[in-house]
Amino acid sequence: MLGIVAIPGVVFLLGVLLLPDSPRWLVLRGRKDEAFTVLHQLRGHEGEARSEIADIEEQLAQIEGGYGLFKANANFRRSVFLGVLLQTMQQFTGIIVVMYYAPRIFEVAGFGDNAAMWGTAIVGLVNVLSTFIAIGFVDKWGRRPMLIAGFIIMTIGMFTVGTLLYFGTGDSELARYGAVTMLLAFIVGFAFSAGPLVWILCSEVQPIKGRDFGIACSTFTNWLTNMIVGLTFLTLLNTIGNAQTFWMYAAFNAFFIYLTLKFVPETRGVSLEQIERNLMAGKPLNRIGL
Known part of the structure; x- marks a missing residue:
């Protein structure tokens, strides 16, 4: 049971060997030609790759100071808030209760122990x-449309259950x-929306000077809310009832549609440097990708 986990570990290891180095890491070490090659492969356009390298060099000239920047800059606090909000939304969709307590949920729905395990x-x-x-559509459909579609499906799913x-x-078998x-x-x-896209957005909306601090705050929030949801699910079932618990999570997901429209930017096809410029210029959060 424990040893079989080595199989996906080996697959991940082989996959990592195929990944190119980060252009920022290469530029930081003076390997601009290699950085250009990677960006050219990713962007497919020579002029765009050279322009992005220039932006990277400009940003790397800045000294990182996440906590100091958080105290001093209101725009950076907005991006940290957005990362925290995104991770809170992800966990309060109810995904953790489904993954942690799937056997109990199948039992509540009327299935036996064997069926619950399957x-x-x-x-x-x-x-x-x-x-x-x-993976296939995030760069075609965009982050916001996929998030909204996911929250709609999750709302309907939780409400119907x-x-x-x-x-x-x-x-009733039916x-x-x-x-x-x-x-x-x-x-x-x-799985096609809040699961992967929240992590993408959390890395995209943080400025380079405070990226480590911003991502640390959002990741801490992820596991804190994970703990809260995991600890309260069985208590909710036993106090407010099975149906009411799922309705509560349906209401959360419906509310997250509004929060996505109000705060979450569309970042598809926008460089990290442009997102940072828009953020620091004070643009509304939902427009820093424009």
Whole structure:
């Protein structure tokens, strides 16, 4: 059980060997020609690659000082706030309760122990496969549209599961499998949106001088909210009820659609340097990618 984890570890290792070095890391070490080669491969246009190298050199000339910048600069505080908000949204979608307590959820829906364990495996498989949607379309559809679509699907999924649990699945095969179908729809919605895209956005919206500090704050928030959701789920089931707990998470996801529209920028095709310039110029958060 523990040893089999080495298999994906080996796959990750082989994948890392194929990754190019970061252009910023190369420029920082004076290897501009190699940095240009990497950027040219990524961007596909020589002029764009040279312009980005110039921007990188300009930014690397600045001294990093995340906490000092956080205290002194209100615009940087906005980007840290956005990273914290994104990670909070990701965890309060309810994904952790589905992944941690899948056997209990299948039990509540009326399935036996064996079916619950198989259901847990299916949840993990759907989660992995659906992530490929994000890989294939994030740079075609954009971050915001995919986030909004994901939150809509997750809202519908959680609300429907709660409604089916409220009226009871009983001996109805249709109701039980309907609950499972909507639960898996929720997983699909998360896996192509909030799951991967929140991490992308958290790295894109932080300025270079404070990127380490900003990402540290957002990552801390991720695990703090993960703990809160994990610790409270069973208590919620036992106090407010099964259906009401899923309705609560449906309401969270619906609210996150509004927060995405109000605060989250579209960063597709925009360089990190341009995002930083827009942020520091005081543009609204949802427009720093324009």
